[in-house]
Amino acid sequence: LQNSRRINSHDHHLVTRRANPDRDHLRYCQRNRSTRADAGAGTDSRLVRGRRDLPADPLASYNRPKPWSQSMKRLQSIAIAIAITCLLGCQAIGLTPATNLDQRLAYSFGQVTAVRDAATVALQNHRLGASEAKSVLAVTDNARSVLDASRDALAVGDTKTAEARLALAVSLLAALQTRLNAKEST
Amino acid sequence: MKLTIALDLLLSMLSHAGEISALIQKAKASGSDEISEEDWQAITDADDAARTKLELAIAAAS
DSSP, X not given: OHHHHHHHHHHHHHHHHHHOHHHHXXXXXXXXXXXXXXXXXXXXXXXXXXXXXXXSOTTHHHHSOOOHXXXXXXXXXXXXXXXXXXXHHHHHTTXXXXXXXXXXXXXXXXXXXXXXXXXXXXXXXXSSOHHHHHHHHHHHHHHHHHHHHHHHHHHTTOHHHHHHHHHHHHHHHHHHHHHHHHHHHO | OTTHHHHHHHHHHHHHHHHHHHHHHHXXXXXXXXXXXXXXXXXXXHHHHHHHHHHHHHHHHO
């Protein structure tokens, strides 16, 4: 009998607690609001201590400098992905796909020219600032000199160096294009 | 007005890719996989001209 009473009282407790879900929710919200306010004011040392447990920068591991070889591998994989996309894209829109390094270099030179032309038009139409345009000019100059170096390496038969320099130029241009595209889409 | 730079870029890319594609086709038609020195000169001259235009536009804007 005692056991059944205990069970009944426990059930009653549960029922009464569950009978007021709105009240529980309200209490939860009030508690949360007060902790947020305290944390904002910096008065509750417990919360400040609690916040210290969180990582200061969630992207810290991502932003940490990576070994050179790892960066180069990532750069190469990005360049290969871009090259494959370009090849498939060329076929889809009726362009002649590049079949050797010389032709891929030519397409990259065209890419540099295209970025410069687009930046000129954007600057003349006041969609790009002068400082941004200067930055575009600097990056495209870098890409052009890397492409020239790649062409020189290809001329003396150093295909490996030529490939690496082309990959570097392609990644420079891809980063610049991403930056320009993000400028107005945000 | 959004995405206008992206569109400019895309159109410019397509235009220049078309020119390079024509040069590659020309090389292939002449029985070679390599672009001729003359055509390379045209490619680099076009880039130099684009650079000069951008420089002038920057000078005019600033």
